[in-house]
Amino acid sequence: MQILQQLIQGLSLGSIYGLVALGYVLIYQAWGVLNFAQGEVCAIGAFSLLVLHAELGMPVYAAMPVAVLVSMLVGYVIEFLSFRPLENANGTTRLIATIGVSICVRNILRMIFGADYFSFPTIFGDTPFQVGELILVPQNLWNTAIGFALVALLNLFLKKTRIGKSMRATAQDKEAARLMGINVRASLTGTFVIASALGAIAGMLIAPVYLFNFNIGATIGTKGYAAAVLGGLDFASGAMTGGIILGIAECLAVVFGSSEYQSAIAYIVLFLVLILKPSEIMSKKKKVEKV
Amino acid sequence: MLQLNNVQVAYGNIEVLHKISIEVKKGEIVTIIGANGAGKTTALRSVAGLLPKKKGSQILFDGIDITNMGAEKIVAEGMALSPEGRHIFPELTVEDNLEMGAYLRHKDKAGVAKDMKEVFEMFPRLEERRRQLGKTLSGGEQQMLAIARALMSSPKLLMLDEPSTGLAPLVIKEIFRIVKKLNQTRGLTVLLVEQNAKMALGVADRGYVLKNGEIVKSDTGENLLNDDSIRAAYLGGR
Numbered sequence A: 001m002q003i004l005q006q007l008i009q010g011l012s013l014g015s016i017y018g019l020v021a022l023g024y025v026l027i028y029q030a031w032g033v034l035n036f037a038q039g040e041v042c043a044i045g046a047f048s049l050l051v052l053h054a055e056l057g058m059p060v061y062a063a064m065p066v067a068v069l070v071s072m073l074v075g076y077v078i079e080f081l082s083f084r085p086l087e088n089a090n091g092t093t094r095l096i097a098t099i100g101v102s103i104c105v106r107n108i109l110r111m112i113f114g115a116d117y118f119s120f121p122t123i124f125g126d127t128p129f130q131v132g133e134l135i136l137v138p139q140n141l142w143n144t145a146i147g148f149a150l151v152a153l154l155n156l157f158l159k160k161t162r163i164g165k166s167m168r169a170t171a172q173d174k175e176a177a178r179l180m181g182i183n184v185r186a187s188l189t190g191t192f193v194i195a196s197a198l199g200a201i202a203g204m205l206i207a208p209v210y211l212f213n214f215n216i217g218a219t220i221g222t223k224g225y226a227a228a229v230l231g232g233l234d235f236a237s238g239a240m241t242g243g244i245i246l247g248i249a250e251c252l253a254v255v256f257g258s259s260e261y262q263s264a265i266a267y268i269v270l271f272l273v274l275i276l277k278p279s280e281i282m283s284k285k286k287k288v289e290k291v
Numbered sequence B: 001m002l003q004l005n006n007v008q009v010a011y012g013n014i015e016v017l018h019k020i021s022i023e024v025k026k027g028e029i030v031t032i033i034g035a036n037g038a039g040k041t042t043a044l045r046s047v048a049g050l051l052p053k054k055k056g057s058q059i060l061f062d063g064i065d066i067t068n069m070g071a072e073k074i075v076a077e078g079m080a081l082s083p084e085g086r087h088i089f090p091e092l093t094v095e096d097n098l099e100m101g102a103y104l105r106h107k108d109k110a111g112v113a114k115d116m117k118e119v120f121e122m123f124p125r126l127e128e129r130r131r132q133l134g135k136t137l138s139g140g141e142q143q144m145l146a147i148a149r150a151l152m153s154s155p156k157l158l159m160l161d162e163p164s165t166g167l168a169p170l171v172i173k174e175i176f177r178i179v180k181k182l183n184q185t186r187g188l189t190v191l192l193v194e195q196n197a198k199m200a201l202g203v204a205d206r207g208y209v210l211k212n213g214e215i216v217k218s219d220t221g222e223n224l225l226n227d228d229s230i231r232a233a234y235l236g237g238r
Ligand SMILES: Nc1ncnc2c1ncn2[C@@H]1O[C@H](COP(=O)(O)OP(=O)(O)O)[C@@H](O)[C@H]1O
Pocket: B011, B016, B034, B035, B036, B037, B038, B039, B040, B041, B042, B043
């Protein structure tokens, strides 16, 4: 029973990791670079909700969309200031730029909010209820549902709509996309902003689970990055699978080890994947041209 | 339909096209032939708006100046390029590749559906594989897809860059037959770049010979085909 309990918990955590991972993957596919500031965008989402809801007293259903918008705006600024000017720079330069952005954002958050821990309001309630021997927390169940729903929605958007397809086309071959009449600039920006929105939602949902201070972006970012890498940096399904595996692994570590192991799991996963198939992580796979 | 006047293009400091002038009239098939590295691809990419042109260059298309227009704008004017190396979208299905070809025609659903049907009639292989990913197609099928995708924008001018590369002779014949047919039945204007000069001059009304970034000769397809110096240089002497 304890294992089932942990599996449910892992699924809930994992679906949020999956959302964060999806942000990494979207940007990676479109821009060919891992955005290490993605965790910071999640943090912006969480802090925006904290300010709007807990400080300014906005009702949750209004504060959430506004917080998402704020994060999309921040995402746009990050894209404009640090991705766009480096579009033609080499991979390492761009990677380091994203690390720079993440340090910068984290310290801005520290300047505003200090280093104190905040108690983050749960959005969907944290009063557990019992089903048989299982103890369930509404917030966790909602996290799972929302995680899966968003992934499904994004999948639908990318696979079925004209704009979604044009974003995938842009990610696959920018020059060919231009020849179709697709505005590659707008498509890349759109992808970035959507990734920011996903990150923000993930940030809000996961913030109540963690100790929450200015540093949360680093924690969330690492989990998302590990999940993305584990999923092969592939579109929706890969990211989600990676997230869930990571989430469950973390929770099982609690069962079989101790809760101290939990936070090490993401690093172990990263370590293993980087050793076993490093090439895929460092550079976007070149498409093979058939003759 | 298309006019290049003194078009100069450079990659960095290296000038690759030296003031070339080319004209394609409405309803013609015109070919540019030349050895590897002559600048054929550069010429087509410049016309399509993928490369910046030097000052003094001018490109007119259907009465408008497209010299400094970007590729995504030029498509809307009715020009399509099937690029060298095909550049189909590998992770999109055949159908989605074609839909992307018609990206700017989203308000004309009926027209797009009709054209989709037509390209499937032209290339039945593509219809059989409509739900397969682009990357799973054979080379010949990918070339067909690249051409079909270009046609989906319903262009006035179709530009083809080396459609025969890497394909079996029978497939090449089929592709040239279709191009000729499009030209005759629909009046589609075609600008064709080929290393396979014999094939290209065979279908073309007129041809230009590009050598080291300069037009060294232009004549009707037939005359070029029978020109001794051309035969020696580009047709393997036969
Ligand atoms: N992206 C590029 N950067 C620098 N030089 C290039 C580039 N593309 C082509 N070139 C050079 O321009 C010249 C013409 O190339 P290209 O237009 O591809 O010739 P063709 O299509 O006739 O084989 C060649 O010397 C080639 O090396």
